Amino acid sequence: MNQTILDERKSQVHRIGEEPFAMACNRPSLAGAVSQRACVFCGSRVVLYPIADALHLVHGPIGCATYTWDIRGAISSGPQLHRLSFSTDLQEMDVIFGGEKKLEASLRELIQLHSPKAAFVYSTCIVGLIGDDMEAVCRRVSADTGIPVLPVMSEGFKGNKREGYTAACKAMFRLVGTGDTAGISPMSVNILGDFNLAGETWIVREYFRKMGVEVVANVTGDGRVDDIRRCHGAALNLVQCSGATMELAKMMQEKYGTPFHRVSYLGVEDMAESLYKVADFFAGHDPSIKSRTVELVRAELSDLMPKLAELRTDLEGKKVAMYVGGSFKAFSLIKAFRHLGMRVVVVGSQTGTEEDYKELAEISDPGTIIVDDANPLELAQFIKEKDVDVFVGGVKERPIAYKLGVGFCDHNHERKIALEGFVGMYNFAREIHASVMSPVWRFMPRRSPARAACAAKEAVNG
Amino acid sequence: MAENYVSTTNACKMCTPMGAALVFKGIENAVPFLHGSQGCATYMRRYIISHYREPVDIASSALGEKSAVYGGGPNLKKGILNVMRKYDVSLVGVATTCLTETIGDDVGRYLNEFREEFSDLSLPELVHVSTPSYSGTHMEGWHAAVRSLADQVVKDKGRAHGGVNLLPGFLSPADYRFLKALGERACVRFTMLPDLSETMDGVIWDDYHSLPDGGTPVAEIRAMGGAAGTVEFGMSGGLPESAAGVLERKFGVPARRTAMPIGLRATDQFMDVLAEFASCDMPAKDAFDRGRLLDAMVDGHKYIFGKRAVVYGEEDFVVALCSFLGEIGVQPVLVATGAKSDRFKAAVTNALAEVCQTMPVIRDDADFKDIEDEAAELNPDLLVGHSKGYKLARAKNIPLIRVGFPIHDRFGGQRILHVGYEGALALYDRLVNAVLEKSQDECPVGYGYL
Ligand code: SF4
Ligand code: SF4
Numbered sequence: 001m002n003q004t005i006l007d008e009r010k011s012q013v014h015r016i017g018e019e020p021f022a023m024a025c026n027r028p029s030l031a032g033a034v035s036q037r038a039c040v041f042c043g044s045r046v047v048l049y050p051i052a053d054a055l056h057l058v059h060g061p062i063g064c065a066t067y068t069w070d071i072r073g074a075i076s077s078g079p080q081l082h083r084l085s086f087s088t089d090l091q092e093m094d095v096i097f098g099g100e101k102k103l104e105a106s107l108r109e110l111i112q113l114h115s116p117k118a119a120f121v122y123s124t125c126i127v128g129l130i131g132d133d134m135e136a137v138c139r140r141v142s143a144d145t146g147i148p149v150l151p152v153m154s155e156g157f158k159g160n161k162r163e164g165y166t167a168a169c170k171a172m173f174r175l176v177g178t179g180d181t182a183g184i185s186p187m188s189v190n191i192l193g194d195f196n197l198a199g200e201t202w203i204v205r206e207y208f209r210k211m212g213v214e215v216v217a218n219v220t221g222d223g224r225v226d227d228i229r230r231c232h233g234a235a236l237n238l239v240q241c242s243g244a245t246m247e248l249a250k251m252m253q254e255k256y257g258t259p260f261h262r263v264s265y266l267g268v269e270d271m272a273e274s275l276y277k278v279a280d281f282f283a284g285h286d287p288s289i290k291s292r293t294v295e296l297v298r299a300e301l302s303d304l305m306p307k308l309a310e311l312r313t314d315l316e317g318k319k320v321a322m323y324v325g326g327s328f329k330a331f332s333l334i335k336a337f338r339h340l341g342m343r344v345v346v347v348g349s350q351t352g353t354e355e356d357y358k359e360l361a362e363i364s365d366p367g368t369i370i371v372d373d374a375n376p377l378e379l380a381q382f383i384k385e386k387d388v389d390v391f392v393g394g395v396k397e398r399p400i401a402y403k404l405g406v407g408f409c410d411h412n413h414e415r416k417i418a419l420e421g422f423v424g425m426y427n428f429a430r431e432i433h434a435s436v437m438s439p440v441w442r443f444m445p446r447r448s449p450a451r452a453a454c455a456a457k458e459a460v461n462g
Numbered sequence: 463m464a465e466n467y468v469s470t471t472n473a474c475k476m477c478t479p480m481g482a483a484l485v486f487k488g489i490e491n492a493v494p495f496l497h498g499s500q501g502c503a504t505y506m507r508r509y510i511i512s513h514y515r516e517p518v519d520i521a522s523s524a525l526g527e528k529s530a531v532y533g534g535g536p537n538l539k540k541g542i543l544n545v546m547r548k549y550d551v552s553l554v555g556v557a558t559t560c561l562t563e564t565i566g567d568d569v570g571r572y573l574n575e576f577r578e579e580f581s582d583l584s585l586p587e588l589v590h591v592s593t594p595s596y597s598g599t600h601m602e603g604w605h606a607a608v609r610s611l612a613d614q615v616v617k618d619k620g621r622a623h624g625g626v627n628l629l630p631g632f633l634s635p636a637d638y639r640f641l642k643a644l645g646e647r648a649c650v651r652f653t654m655l656p657d658l659s660e661t662m663d664g665v666i667w668d669d670y671h672s673l674p675d676g677g678t679p680v681a682e683i684r685a686m687g688g689a690a691g692t693v694e695f696g697m698s699g700g701l702p703e704s705a706a707g708v709l710e711r712k713f714g715v716p717a718r719r720t721a722m723p724i725g726l727r728a729t730d731q732f733m734d735v736l737a738e739f740a741s742c743d744m745p746a747k748d749a750f751d752r753g754r755l756l757d758a759m760v761d762g763h764k765y766i767f768g769k770r771a772v773v774y775g776e777e778d779f780v781v782a783l784c785s786f787l788g789e790i791g792v793q794p795v796l797v798a799t800g801a802k803s804d805r806f807k808a809a810v811t812n813a814l815a816e817v818c819q820t821m822p823v824i825r826d827d828a829d830f831k832d833i834e835d836e837a838a839e840l841n842p843d844l845l846v847g848h849s850k851g852y853k854l855a856r857a858k859n860i861p862l863i864r865v866g867f868p869i870h871d872r873f874g875g876q877r878i879l880h881v882g883y884e885g886a887l888a889l890y891d892r893l894v895n896a897v898l899e900k901s902q903d904e905c906p907v908g909y910g911y912l
Contacts, residue, residue, distance in 0.1 A: 031522070031523045031524045031537040031544060032523065032540065032544030032545045034503075034519045034521050034522070037500055037504060038500070038501050039499055039504070041501060042504070042505070057469070060560070062470060062475060062476070062477050062595065062599075063479070063480065063505070064477075064502075065470070065473060066509075067505035067506065067508065068505070069472060069473070069850075071508075084471055084472055085471065085472050085473065086471055087469065087471075088468075088470070089469065089470035091597065092594070092596050092597045094596070095560070095564060095594075095596050102468060105468040105469075106467075109467055109468055110469055110471075125498070125499050125501075125530075125559075125560060126561060126564055126596070128530070129561065129564045129565065156501040156502070156561075157498075157499035157501075157525050157527060158526075160500070376517060377548060377670065377672055380670030383670075384669070395508060395511060395512060396504070396507060396508055398515070399511055399515060399518070400517060400670070402515070403516075403517060403664075403671075404667060404668075404669075404670055405666055405667075405668075444666060444668075445666060445668035
């Protein structure tokens with residue numbers, strides 16, 4: 001009865017050139033299919049987590065909090081409160097009689113203990129079922145403690161990660177507009193959708209500093225509550241990773257008229273283009289910003305390109321498969337791999353939209369496999385079918401690649417190496433180089449099947 | 463005495479269904495199946511993979527809003543069918559989550575309906591376990607799953623085969639491997655339930671396997687009723703009737719309970735139990751290792767004597783560690799577990815009674831906030847536990863001896879051996895070296911000899 005791609009999933013896989021583009025996506029995960037997807041709560045947690053001076057309280061049983069304790073490399077230059085894991089740890093009696101009392105008591109003691117600038121309270125599946133009125137509890141505690149206490153409606157079963165992003169944006173939007181915008185430069189931006197993994201936001205901020213652009217708020221990498229409260233004072237929102245914070249940008253545009261640009265800090269072209277976009281935006285105000293930006297990019301590139309060229313000689317022609325959270329990142333990565341002379345032959349994402357996939361299909365080479373919401377067996381099949389040299393994905397994908405003896409690059413939230421900006425491109429190239437060039441792959445059974453068969457026989461015969 | 467908080471900060475426990483999922487990962491060709499929303503399965507997979515670095519497929523019925531209102535039966539059935547289509551599965555272990563427990567899904571009934579509806583197919587063994595995560599920790603989930611297997615898969619006494627059922631609790635793949643090899647050395651046929659030795663620490667592949675090799679074969683589980691006895695490590699999370707109890711009541715298989723064999727005395731005890739069932743003497747290897755362990759305990763006693771340790775983690779595991787630490791002269795000063803347990807204090811006290819003069823602070827239902835607060839006054843020299851204690855270790859500049867699960871910040875957690883004389887020896891070396899390393903690092907001039 002074995003069958004790698006379930007019939008119901010066939011419409012979520014597309015091979016470029018084989019048929020006209022058509023793809024189903026944004027479907028709920030199939031029961032029993034071992035999806036790589038997470039839940040609404042996960043989406044909210046991912047977005048809000050880096051706000052370092054806020055209290056993040058998970059209202060629910062313990063698991064949801066345990067599994068998200070300090071899991072991401074979103075670093076803070078100051079407070080470290082976000083790295084603690086707080087839970088109401090609901091028990092049977094709370095489930096029967098309601099968890100509001102426990103939530104309220106938890107909030108009060110934690111706020112007293114940690115003096116946060118704001119508190120986010122995440123609802124989990126069970127809270128949605130027992131019907132706790134989180135809104136009311138938050139309002140009461142907020143009134144008494146004088147800090148914003150924001151409910152995040154992230155019941156896991158109410159959809160996938162995307163709904164979680166929305167819930168997070170809604171929660172943050174309640175903060176926006178509550179701070180004083182005096183003294184903000186007319187040449188100012190908010191950095192949306194960057195999480196400061198391995199200090200990436202700092203790299204980007206440094207570029208803006210050199211260009212003469214003020215960053216009002218990081219949303220949310222190395223984020224601070226007070227910055228978010230006044231971020232409606234910025235002249236422009238820069239949105240990276242379309243899924244996560246786009247909605248906040250849209251809400252701000254509607255209410256405060258703040259325009260937004262989509263940007264990406266990954267890869268050479270996208271990084272440079274993003275800076276030029278910002279320079280163009282402010283050129284009317286300060287024409288010299290353009291030459292400053294050109295100079296900045298030139299200096300960075302003259303340092304980077306020779307180093308990349310060196311690595312490229314080893315990497316030329318190698319094949320890549322990637323499976324990422326949002327498809328937006330995939331665009332940047334495809335371009336980045338072209339710089340290294342490598343070919344992307346499989347692209348997938350957990351949460352792409354039909355539009356995203358169409359665009360991906362347009363910029364990918366013929367024969368490339370495009371997949372939505374894949375599972376381990378499918379990914380393994382694609383890796384073999386395309387005989388890839390390196391797989392780019394998150395930690396859940398790593399064993400799939402490694403078990404088959406294929407190089408792997410973690411391009412997810414746990415990465416410890418900065419991959420953004422020009423310096424990030426170099427780090428990325430080195431990371432890929434280290435994965436592809438290690439001598440270990442040549443010993444893998446996939447490459448020397450005869451010996452593997454021998455070994456297996458010996459094992460059986462004892 | 464630290465304050466009692468309503469909330470939990472940095473929990474020292476995982477949730478119930480995760481324990482059950484791990485047990486099912488130790489059955490040959492089994493797929494753990496979480497009946498609930500998708501997120502739980504994904505989170506747990508991620509958590510488990512970070513420790514074992516192996517593929518961990520856990521299916522989910524991926525309930526959405528509708529099923530939360532109308533019940534998850536249809537999704538559960540559809541999900542099992544999909545698992546059957548994709549995997550050559552011999553057992554599906556269904557564990558509930560808070561969601562399905564709260565909406566009151568009757569999984570046993572759904573599975574019966576499923577068996578009838580699809581009686582024309584060759585169905586895998588379907589086992590269900592109730593694991594509401596708001597009562598208990600991953601260990602309650604673990605023991606409940608083992609019990610469900612014994613209760614639902616073993617249908618009759620079968621032929622008496624003279625083998626021994628071994629229910630080892632939650633150990634490392636290296637430990638399970640050790641126990642299996644020990645059985646072979648001692649000429650005892652073990653049916654070890656579960657067996658994560660290969661499934662969670664496997665070899666490289668040339669082709670992707672939908673399921674890993676290894677695990678307790680379902681046929682062997684079915685035959686557990688015919689065993690000469692059942693040996694169960696630990697206290698089974700305080701279940702009114704443990705898996706060994708079920709086998710004893712239903713099929714008259716005598717149940718023996720013994721501590722996890724960590725350290726000298728506990729391993730001695732286990733060896734005695736083994737000798738009852740064995741048809742040969744204590745294996746030479748183990749006799750040698752015992753001697754080597756004693757020899758090392760003499761060689762190293764001065765370095766380690768009187769060192770103050772904080773020990774935390776799962777109930778049975780912590781009790782066993784304390785027993786070992788006590789016998790090598792380390793003084794546990796704080797012993798904590800995340801589980802609520804009224805047995806814990808007595809068990810720790812009992813393990814230390816012979817070897818320690820003062821009893822440690824003993825806390826159940828503890829989180830890392832409690833542990834940190836308590837530890838503040840206790841001046842510990844060592845932390846012994848899983849990698850979530852790192853924050854405390856760093857803050858206090860105390861060496862952390864990583865044992866158990868999860869090890870998320872070091873390599874090779876799945877290969878740490880804890881049990882048997884050999885495991886004790888390995889732990890002993892690590893403990894002594896941690897003390898030496900610290901004093902060497904802190905010595906202003908360094909030194910080249912101990
Ligand atoms: S919802 Fe329950 S079962 Fe799921 S992760 Fe949270 S605690 Fe565990
Ligand atoms: S699906 Fe629900 S219970 Fe599971 S992790 Fe997400 S919020 Fe928690």
